[in-house]
Amino acid sequence: MDSDHDIKTRVTTLEELKVKRKGDDCLVVIYAPVQSDLGKRFVLQKEQTSIGRDRENDIVLDSDSVSRRHAKIEHRDGHFFVIDLDSTNGTFINDDAEPVSATQLRRGDQVKIGDTIYKYLSGSDVEAQYHETIFNMTITDGLTDVSNRKQLDTVLTKEMPRAQRHARELSLLIIDIDHFKDVNDTYGHLAGDTVLRELANILQKRLRPDDELGRYGGEEFCAILPETSREGAAAIGEELRTLVETHTFVVEGEKIDVTISIGVSELAQGMDMKDFYKSADDKLYEAKRTGRNKVCS
Secondary structure (H helix, E strand, O other): OOHHHHHHHHHHHHHHHHHHHOOOOEEEEEEEOOOHOOOOOEEEOOOOEEEEOOOOOEOOOOOOOOOOEEEEEEEEEOOEEEEEOOOOEEEEEEOOOOOEEEEEEEOOEEEEEEEEEEEEEEEHHHHHHHHHHHHHHHOOOOOOOOHHHHHHHHHHHHHHHHHHHOOEEEEEEEEEOOHHHHHHHOOOOHHHHHHHHHHHHHHHHHHHOOOEEEEEOOEEEEEEEEEHHHHHHHHHHHHHHHHHHHHHEEEEOOOEEEOOEEEEEEEEOOOOOOHHHHHHHHHHHHHHHOOOOEEEO
């Protein structure tokens, strides 16, 4: 009996170790300046995984915005913690405006170091999470977490024929940050990235569930508005413009004034996707030419 009891006890302990062992957890690159880096997976097998610009780090980031020894991922009591190593530009978690010094990582957390963003995957289904993350990268902009240009095109290929077939209204907003180059030149590209992320969050919160917001390119966003007339879209655009103008953007204690210009277009008979985008683009440039911080339709 004692022998059987010992065997059962050992089996239970091994099962617990199987659940709690480190090594399956990983960081996946979901946003990076170099396209080929997207999707790279770094399995956290060591007690400490160092991240920085120096070649001796476990994860090397070749960027001037990253310190030589920037941060480390440390395994403690069955959990992983991200610890900033007094880096110049800080280590950020999710949408937090302030850098962290040390914090426990939780499944799905995003870790921003310099101009690279990682997603932390953890649990018994890491492989499934990884494949889901890779799929999401094909339709989502990694920096702002809204649709990418490819997904915007996909949505329009469905919405345009539907609107034309059933004689329904469909409108488009193209949104551009005014003088965004000045933001990058004055405060740095990392601050610019923070502004883009925060702006996307503001726009997304105001738009309706059936609307599709995406990053059109650079500092431009696009909102697809089904069942919406030109007048209705212009009214939504004006609300968005006011929300951004009155919002206080703060990056590492610095207040940054941000305004947007918006071009509005309604789908007309005979338009293809290129025409639809161009119509809204033309109105955006009209808004730019006539003073910025305005909506043109």
